[in-house]
Amino acid sequence: MSAAAPARRLLPRPVREFLVALPFLLPSMVLFGAFVFYPLGKSVYLGFFISNPFRTRQIYVGFEQYRDVLASSDFVSTLVVTGTFTLYTVVPALAIGTFLAIIANQKLPGIVIFRTIFSSTLAASVAISAVLWLVLLHPSIGVLNDMLGAVGIPAVNWLDDGGWAVGERATGWDLFAAWFIDPNWALISVSLATVWMNIGLFTIIVLAGLQTIPDELYESARIDGAGRWSEFWHVTLPMLSPTLFFASVVGMIFAFQSFGQIQILTQGGPADASNVLLYSIYQTGFEPPFRVGAASVQALALFVIMLGLTLAQFRLVGGKVFYR
């Protein structure tokens, strides 16, 4: 530590500075090397090999496995499910979060209590929200079907009905139509638990965004005779749009990292109807026949998608997400 030590004086200045900084950085560098960068390289390497279940024999196949996995219909269908899941989770959570943030942004006595309630689902883990929703959707003890039945809506086989995602898949507009005609209830169930969990976070983010909108804008809107709706469309929404964009990128990152709620509620089923990319990686790599190489290729695909999303998020945080 002491820069005055005569032995150190003999070393060139940059080397000395580096040696001072090294002990501070070394713990993190070693850990990142072992658990972040090395695994990334190892994944690329594993993708070149096909191995038998006990990994006693590895056959080098080069880029063949990359091509096979990425072009397979299973992979494409996983991407369709993941994309749908992203849409099902980000859009509703964002809409509900924005609504809750706006009604919690009023200046009323005790409003803090409601802000706390609305943001509290942030504390829930995927496992907890999955169990909470299991209570509603469970085929035998779930209460939602009974409540729907009480108002005359027929029961839904929430966790076990894959709808359009089971059997022959439609494409293009037919697929879009099938979303409504033959809903994938398993994926919707998983999405419900995810939306509930994300509402808290989105409410907090939007509340922070709302508080950066200057009051003068609302005052001048009122002077111009704007009503509540026109205030929302012409002041709140435009001023909030960078925040909403940021929140939707965060939501997309979460969607691609989703695993627990799927494992608990549907195990990716029925017939892969709720099998998102990360769940597929888990199944391929950690369930017999342990296709580690194929799972690594899928993991790298996930990495590329996440990289794009994280870069977008950095841009937004670094740039002017919040008008202030």
Add this chain to the structure above:
Amino acid sequence: MPSYALLVVCSAILMFPLYVTVVFSLHPLTEFLKEDAPSLWPSFWQWDNYFASGEGVSDTPVGRYLFNSFVVSAVITLAQLITATLSAYAFAFLKFPGRNVLFIVFLATMMVPLEVSIIPNFQTMQWLDAHFTEQAWLSWTQIRWIDGYPGLVAPFLATGFGTFLLRQYFMTIPRELLDAAEMDGYGHLRTLLYVVVPLGRGALATLAIFAFLQAWNQYLWPLLVTNDPNMRTVQIGIAAEAANISRINVAFAGTIMAFLPMLLLVVAFQRYLVRGLFGGSVKG
């Protein structure tokens, strides 16, 4: 008044799944085995699901799961505070060749979520488990890489996010304070401990809350590196218990007990959370 009505209705809808789970956690088991759906009001207030010896949470493995989660989360939080404070200090106050490149490398770790590298990381744990648990001095059960605390915490001990967060905050500390410390003959370690850390309390608290919340709520990694029910974290534990109808009321009680500490944490420290969400760019 209508404003309050709307707020109350929204709160009620949002909290409904939680309410039902709380009610279910107080039902006797028979409530789940009968023909019609379980009642939405506690029929019997069976607090035993939480406390009774022999059948409640405290005596099922759920108690053990909670303990494991606490140990794992505490270790991860403490380790992240240490590693991130050290590296943030270097990036904020030390001049050394390659500083900017290295900082970008640290930031880049945020773009490689663990989910992407579960396979090689799991193989690393298998390798460590095969080579570093046989030795006598490490052979008690907890010190294992598969089914042990080291494996549960190892990939999470360093944090790019935390380094970034703390560095941003440390940069706002007035230069004069550090110069004064140097004049007083403080070395870097003493400056770090007695000047930077006390001034950076707020940022450290933010990091601690994030780290603890994230560690406590983890699912995928603990699922991969634990097979032994004794080493499960509470998240894996309640998911496993919820699949077991013969004890499902206790599973719900366990769910509430796993949720409550995080709920209190988030409610009590919301201020710090908001600050952390935006990487220190918004002063909460």
